[in-house]
Amino acid sequence: MPTAINPTTGQNIADYPLHTPEDVDRALTAAVTAQRTWRTTPLEERTQLLTRIAGTLRSGVDEYAALITDEMGKPIAEARGEILKSAKTLDYYAEHAASYLAFEEIESNATTSGVEFDPLGVVLAIMPWNYPFWQFFRFAAPALAAGNGAILKHANNVPGSALVIQKIMDEAGTPAGLFSTLIINASEVKGIIEDERIAAVTLTGSTEVGALVAAQAGSVLKKQVLELGGSDPFIVAADADLEAASTVAVSSRFNTTGQSCVNAKRFLVDESIADEFVRLFTEKAAALVVGDPRREETQIGPMARGNLRDALHEQVERTLESGATALIGGAIPDGPGYFYPPTILDHVKPGSAAFDEETFGPVASVTRVANIDEAVELANSSEYGLGATIFSRDVDAARATARRVDSGAVFINGQVASDPRLPFGGIKRSGYGRELSGYGIREFVNVKTIWIGPVSE
Template identity: 55%
Template structure:
């Protein structure tokens, strides 16, 4: 059983039955049967279908954004932006698919070329925090490349999951090529091992990523894993502190802090730390917590009660260990899974707020003596998704970014995903890449072709 539970009111809005074994079997058979001819459709025609997906998303922006807000509590303005970004990503891949998938002659080996063939049907295990965007950023390039899709979405966003089917149908995606099914977690292992599934992509926690990786590895299937993060936001002594502090609010508190690439550890040179914390807390004070349907609200509820409980545990343990609570630090009274925007200062590397991923509106400020200490602390984590570096010395920044262990480093900017650029992590943040040309090719067979001239 799946249900839509409004995290702002704690009321159950709707319930849905899980897909039956027969339905899953039929979906797999259909996806395989339809993917084969789809793989032979010219790229331009496949790209045109993906472009239409983007058009349908925009036409349905109001309805889809309301579903996102209802099911996981995202402030409505941010939900609308999610739909717009998803649509733009469809347009990007539709415009660039032919270039990204073009055969590549190898000049040094006469008669040889590299071609990109689809792998087949890909199982996508997707999260709730960006219920449309996270799927579309995989699906748009995967469909352009000629693959089929079985989507197992997060259990707390069933209406978003089902809406994807109707969006694809209206866009003219061949029936059965991409199916979003309400699949119970205990059925995922059987799907991964099923011979009709060619590869797996997962966005989720590191713990789930390890499980899926072991299952897919046992079945010898390609995986792309985008997992947890504890991104550093490094503010050096020569940074524009005012600008950095303003950006830090967005970096931590967008989507109510429920993002893998949210900055979570704010590593600040002691020379400017007092000023940064002052400005940062002033910015946090301007955030408005409330019903996510209110267009003026910037902080909604956490998606589930257990997420709020876990976040509060992390805050309490960090404060007990010596972190200084500057603001927030408690669940808010009344209905809904709301948590006060929180800033912890003087956090040390051994504290829970530094060692674990904090998935919610909690920022940990860590003070360091110099740049070398800042880089060392930034790398002192099991994660390696993104990092932000703030400095006015751009020549030095070019050197420092090579020392930061992360899949992406943004200098004087907030870490973000962009359809034009590869996205993914290292260490416990996963492997493989989404987005950009690299992301499109992840689910292709990069095939070498050597042709000698006929005698």
């Protein structure tokens, strides 16, 4: 039975009963039935649903943000931002879905030819705890607009959020059965993936789970979109604006208490300016407000689970043993909850834990490099490839460097972030496929060729 635990106190919030196999069977059957009608529902009506969902989110923003904070410890201001960003993305697809899904004419030997975009069917969405609303709605907005149905299997430490998402969808007038939340154990997911009523799978989560899901879906030839782990490099060139770079570095590393796949994690800093960058970075990180995430001023809350904190601290200890220095943080504080202080490790070398592994929490590693070529080499030495940042006053040179960096996105002089207007996803062990933008809405469609020959008079 899943239990929601408040990471600020370590106390249980509530236990949630699991759905039975009979519940699962009914949900899958209902989704297939509803999706057959939904796929032929006029697009204007489908996008009107997105607008209503966005309105429901906005009207309950404080309630939903408090739930996120209680279940996974996100500072309340960030939690509120997550709800509003979800609403904004729903509005975006309500406005742009028609252009993304319009018939695309292609010149050929036909009188008329091109492609149209048909929904695949019912998509299983396996979602993580770190953005319990945003991760779901950034998938659901384009998927529903395209005519698909959806089944949500959420992380078991945010069951309250999973069930409230069901409530939101119902209140917004989602057709009965088109969407269902299932509270089930991870061991039951394989059977759902293999069920013929599921057409495709999307997962945001760890690389290890992504590989497992990919194997299961691949064995039955079902489409997948996987957004997995990351160890994003943050390159600071010799000519960078250090005041701006250090400010963005703090936000990039420590938002969501460092628990995001797309957080910057490895800071590759030109040795000629490293001392000054590290000084600014450390000063600003040390000033972050750590505490009760329900307080508006809090910037760093607890980590989501105790085992995650223990694993992070073990990575820090191994990195220190390999020769790095902790400038701030690096110790588990006394007191209740799963807090870990903002931590900056300097002189981190390739081969150490904080360089080679994904550090999912408020720990930054600084590696000093001789030049931009070494920075690119080290950036690409990771098995991950989700996002990357480059700070340089020479934008043309930075763009040339960006083409050499192996990642799904490169942000120059700014923080890596998801935006409904831009595609989002990774390469290598950070996954494949894209979410958001026009690319995202076309992931769960059949790109169907239409060829029309001449008609005799």
